[in-house]
Amino acid sequence: YEITNNTTSILSKSSEFSYIIVGGGTAGECSVDYPSLTIANRLTVNPNISVLVIEAGRNLRDDPRITDPGSFGVADYSDLEWDYVSTNQSLGNRSQALTVGKVLGGSSAINGMQWTRGTAAQYDALEKLGNPGWNFDSMQKRYMKKSERFHKPTLNQTNLGVTFQPSAHGLNGRVSTGFPNPYPCPLCNLWDVLIQASSAVFPGIRTTGEIDQCSGDPRGVSRCSYSIIPGSDSDLEAGENIRSSSAESYVYSLSPNDRPNLHILVEHKAVNIVWNEHPDLPPSARGVAFQAESDPSQSFLAIVQKEVIVSLGALSSAPFLERSGVGDRNLLENLDISVTADLPAVGTNLQDQAGIFSLFDASFMMNTTNHAPAAGAAAFVTLPQILGSKGAEAYVQDLKHSLQQRAQRIVDTGGLTSFEGASKVLEIQFEQIGTENAPVVELDFIALPASSAFAASTWILLPQYRGNIHITSNDPRIVPAKDFTLVVNASLATRKLFTQPSVKNLYSLELLPGLTVQTPEDFTAYVFANYSAVGHFIGTVPMLPQSLGGAVDAELKVYGVKGVRVADASILPIQLSAHLQSTVYGIAEKAAEMILNEYEKGRREEM
Ligand SMILES: Cc1cc2nc3c(=O)[nH]c(=O)nc-3n(C[C@H](O)[C@H](O)[C@H](O)COP(=O)(O)OP(=O)(O)OC[C@H]3O[C@@H](n4cnc5c(N)ncnc54)[C@H](O)[C@@H]3O)c2cc1C
Numbered sequence: 127y128e129i130t131n132n133t134t135s136i137l138s139k140s141s142e143f144s145y146i147i148v149g150g151g152t153a154g155e156c157s158v159d160y161p162s163l164t165i166a167n168r169l170t171v172n173p174n175i176s177v178l179v180i181e182a183g184r185n186l187r188d189d190p191r192i193t194d195p196g197s198f199g200v201a202d203y204s205d206l207e208w209d210y211v212s213t214n215q216s217l218g219n220r221s222q223a224l225t226v227g228k229v230l231g232g233s234s235a236i237n238g239m240q241w242t243r244g245t246a247a248q249y250d251a252l253e254k255l256g257n258p259g260w261n262f263d264s265m266q267k268r269y270m271k272k273s274e275r276f277h278k279p280t281l282n283q284t285n286l287g288v289t290f291q292p293s294a295h296g297l298n299g300r301v302s303t304g305f306p307n308p309y310p311c312p313l314c315n316l317w318d319v320l321i322q323a324s325s326a327v328f329p330g331i332r333t334t335g336e337i338d339q340c341s342g343d344p345r346g347v348s349r350c351s352y353s354i355i356p357g358s359d360s361d362l363e364a365g366e367n368i369r370s371s372s373a374e375s376y377v378y379s380l381s382p383n384d385r386p387n388l389h390i391l392v393e394h395k396a397v398n399i400v401w402n403e404h405p406d407l408p409p410s411a412r413g414v415a416f417q418a419e420s421d422p423s424q425s426f427l428a429i430v431q432k433e434v435i436v437s438l439g440a441l442s443s444a445p446f447l448e449r450s451g452v453g454d455r456n457l458l459e460n461l462d463i464s465v466t467a468d469l470p471a472v473g474t475n476l477q478d479q480a481g482i483f484s485l486f487d488a489s490f491m492m493n494t495t496n497h498a499p500a501a502g503a504a505a506f507v508t509l510p511q512i513l514g515s516k517g518a519e520a521y522v523q524d525l526k527h528s529l530q531q532r533a534q535r536i537v538d539t540g541g542l543t544s545f546e547g548a549s550k551v552l553e554i555q556f557e558q559i560g561t562e563n564a565p566v567v568e569l570d571f572i573a574l575p576a577s578s579a580f581a582a583s584t585w586i587l588l589p590q591y592r593g594n595i596h597i598t599s600n601d602p603r604i605v606p607a608k609d610f611t612l613v614v615n616a617s618l619a620t621r622k623l624f625t626q627p628s629v630k631n632l633y634s635l636e637l638l639p640g641l642t643v644q645t646p647e648d649f650t651a652y653v654f655a656n657y658s659a660v661g662h663f664i665g666t667v668p669m670l671p672q673s674l675g676g677a678v679d680a681e682l683k684v685y686g687v688k689g690v691r692v693a694d695a696s697i698l699p700i701q702l703s704a705h706l707q708s709t710v711y712g713i714a715e716k717a718a719e720m721i722l723n724e725y726e727k728g729r730r731e732e733m
Contacts, residue, residue, distance in 0.1 A: 127380060127388035129185050129230070133418065133426050136178065136389050142429040143178040143389070145721070146414050148396035148446065149437035150181030151232020152372045152707055153694040153714035175725075176387040178428055180416050182395045183229035187378055192235045195306070195354050195367050196497040200575050203236050210441050212593075217610060218654040224478075225661045226439050230392055231373035233439065233661065234707055238570075239352040239369060239499050241303045243270060243709060244702025245564045246342035251554045255699055256671040257680040262342055269719075270340075270712035271296030277304030277356050286314050287321075288349045294341040300379065301711060302370040305349065306498035307356035313492065313573050316580065316632060317502040320571045321347050323626040327619055328511035339504065344703055345565055347505035353707060357496065367497045372711075393419045399434055399450035399690060400427060401466055409466050411689035433721065436684075436692045437714070440663035441595060443696040444473040447667065447677075448597045452684060457596060467686030470543045471677040475665035476593040477701050479568075480657045481585025482613055484620050486633035488580050492573040501572045506565035506587075506703060512615050522560040525590075525608060529556060532590060541592025547674030548592075551700055555588055558703075564588065565703040567616040569623075579637065582624065584616045585660050587703045595666055614653045618646065662706050667696040682717055693717035 130136060183206065186192055191201040203225075210224035227233035243266070252260035276295035279288040286309050295303070324347045325333050332346030339348065355374075357366020368374070377390065396416045401409040413429040436443045447453060451466030453473060458465050510518040533548035535541075542548045558564040570583040589609050617639070623629065624636065643652045670676030672685050676699075682691040695710050702709060 127377065127382070127385040127390065129377070129390040129392060131185075131391070131393040133391065133394065133424075136391050137426065137428065140176065141427070142431060144175045144430075144432050144725075145177050145435060146428055146430045146433075147177060147179045147435045147437055148414060149232065149439065149442070149694065150179045150183070150230045150373070150390060150392070151227060151437060151439055151694065152234040152710045153232075153437040153717070177389065179388075179390040180394050180396045180414065180428075181230050181232075181390065181392045182419055183227065183232070183392065185230045185373075185390075185392045186235075187230075187373070192229070192231070192371060193368050193374075194497045195239055195352065195369050195499045196575050198236075198238055199500050199572070206236050208441065212659070218657070220655075222659045224441060224659050224663065226441055226663065230377075230390070231371035234353065235369070235371040235373060237661070237707060238501060238705070239354055240501060240504065240570075240705045241351045241353050241708055242339035242344055242504070242704045243342065244704040245344065245558070245562065247558060247562045248564065248700070248702045248704075249342075251558070251700060252669070252698075254554060255550060256674060256676075257669055259680060260669070265709070265712050265716070266294075266342060269715040270708050272299050273301050273711035273715050274299040274708070275302050276351075277302065277307075279305050280307065283307065283309050286311055287318060289335070289337050290351070291336050291338040291341050294338045300375040301353055301372070302355040302375065303351055303353050304356045305351055306354065306367045306496065307358065308366070308496050310496060310498040310502070310573075313502055316573065317349060317571060319628050319632060320623070321503055323623050323629045324505050324569075326626055327623040328505065328507050329514075331505065331507060331511050339506065339704075340708065344506040345508060345563075347503060347569075349503050350499070350501050350570075352499050354499065367499075391416075394426075395419055395422075396438070396446060397425070397449060398446065399452075399466075401451070401687070408686060408688050410687065430689070432725065433689045433691060435717070435721070436667075436690065437694040439694050440476065440666050440696040443692055443694055444595055444666040444677075445597045447472045447684065447692075452687060452690075453596070457598060461598065467684070469677055469684070469686055471668060471670075471672070471675050473596045473666055474540060474542050474592070474594050474675065475668045475699065476541075476595050476663065477589050477591070477665045478659045479585045479587055479589060479662045479701060480609065480613060481583055481660045482617050482653055482657050483638055484582045484584065484617070484624065484636070485638040486580055486624060487635040487637055488578050488633045491578050492575055492580065500575055501570045501583075503571045505569040505571075507567045507569065507616070507619075508563045509559055509566050510563070512567055512612065512619055521608070521611070522556075525556050525560065528608075529553065536592045539592075540594045542668075542675040544673065544675035547670055547676070550674060552590065555590065555700060559588060566612060568703075569616070569620060580633070582620045583660075584613070584620050586612045586616070588701050592665075610650075610653060610657070613657055614646070614650050617653055618649050621649075662701070664695045664698040664701060664706065667692045668699040669697040670699050681720055691717060691721070
């Protein structure tokens with residue numbers, strides 16, 4: 127394979143590729159990798175199959191900010207990120223920095239590496255929403271586990287409090303996962319105290335047993351697992367744990383002479399799809415126009431034989447489609463973009479999981495010698511655990527009675543295009559929160575490396591708001607609905623947890639929210655003034671029937687055109703009680719399988 131920023135080096139050999147993948151991020155590389163598996167091995171030796179990946183970020187293979195898991199939250203990532211900023215939000219009248227990765231490996235190269243999955247019912251909900259074949263059984267067994275090479279915890283790690291379920295993990299995939307080794311104790315004491323204190327604050331929360339945040343039931347509080355290559359047991363050398371980004375897992379780990387048919391062009395921005403127009407057929411992708419990041423006046427065109435796979439992430443895939451003439455007709459015509467497909471769903475349904483930070487000055491320095499991720503344990507908390515059973519019942523009743531009104535508001539504010547679709551997704555979320563008791567809040571316990579501070583990051587998991595992102599303006603509006611009640615309550619619960627006597631012993635001062643924040647009103651004001659986006663963006667090219675406001679079908683094909691699929695976090699129509707990367711890898715594995723099956727079918731038909 128080759129990775130280069132030199133367009134001539136790539137286009138001089140061929141300007142035509144079987145598949146062009148725009149975006150070399152978390153999902154993009156997975157699609158590239160699939161050819162290493164059985165059927166596809168045959169394909170890659172076929173010189174007619176070639177793949178071009180176009181990635182705007184740089185190839186920074188050995189940058190310690192990426193490779194060292196201890197860098198997250200400490201190192202300056204500003205040159206590895208896109209500088210998306212939202213418009214002022216309806217809540218708090220503030221804009222938000224929207225962080226996503228701009229580097230080969232995408233967000234998987236700069237994320238917090240936590241390795242978790244949603245509840246089984248949340249994947250089943252994809253099927254209920256009209257996407258045949260998208261359910262937990264198949265996502266977990268065939269795709270999410272397939273992407274994973276889990277390192278079972280050592281005896282030492284389990285003795286130190288790590289829990290897991292063997293059946294929740296894949297052992298033969300490419301993304302290395304597991305627990306840091308050596309395990310970052312003496313912080314274990316901190317995690318143990320926080321885990322115990324959680325049970326005092328969140329009645330009934332699981333703190334023992336084989337809790338595994340990848341099992342389909344993440345409820346409870348337990349130690350985090352990560353997308354890392356754990357260090358060896360004996361060697362205490364710094365740098366032993368290494369981040370396993372998608373670039374590390376799917377590209378760098380290949381032998382350099384492997385895959386001469388894989389071309390990765392970095393530092394180039396994909397601008398739009400160029401189309402073949404037929405009088406009687408839907409437009410089909412002819413190629414991708416792209417430009418050098420260093421000199422946008424230099425434009426190039428790569429031709430595609432089969433398909434363009436759009437994997438630019440939830441903030442860039444929809445704008446790319448709109449620049450390609452796929453989007454809302456009025457919006458495109460106002461911008462003088464020729465309309466290839468009138469698909470108003472593109473760019474709607476943006477969701478993140480708004481969060482808030484608490485910070486404490488501890489009486490000891492955090493151990494940072496073994497380059498382990500900073501988050502040690504995470505609590506996935508249900509509604510009754512946050513609000514008590516009466517409070518939860520009242521909240522659920524309110525969700526039920528306001529459902530139609532909220533669905534209408536989502537449509538009115540450009541969050542989804544179909545009232546029926548909005549009602550359906552809200553009903554499904556209502557079931558998850560009210561009946562299935564899915565976690566609605568996550569608390570991460572974090573030791574800030576090279577400091578004496580530790581923190582809790584608290585965020586809502588299943589937002590009811592919907593925003594949008596369009597090329598006219600970068601406008602992801604957040605409609606608060608009921609969610610901020612939960613952030614405020616979660617923030618109050620975090621304070622309660624950190625004032626349990628056992629936890630209080632561990633720090634001398636609460637730095638954030640700080641002692642001026644005392645009453646529920648203070649907390650509400652604090653949350654409104656300080657909540658932030660957490661980087662878990664989804665939904666802007668929703669996988670739903672078109673009549674319900676979808677932009678891609680269950681095969682990830684964009685409605686109204688041929689030869690274009692979207693495979694990244696954009697296609698998820700609803701949030702999960704989870705961090706997203708494991709699911710995005712699963713989406714990409716499934717996409718790769720569908721693409722290759724179709725390729726094979728086409729070949730058989732040609733013969
Ligand atoms: C700060 C942060 C922390 C997170 N922490 C966790 C965590 O701990 N655990 C977890 O599971 N998830 C976490 N996530 C979420 C997770 O990383 C993402 O949901 C997931 O990686 C998204 O994958 P993707 O393929 O959709 O997009 P990305 O991985 O972002 O890939 C998109 C790629 O497209 C490229 N691109 C965009 N526009 C263009 C263009 N026009 N031309 C060419 N290239 C372009 C980008 O540079 C990028 O490489 C975190 C995310 C962030 C931002």
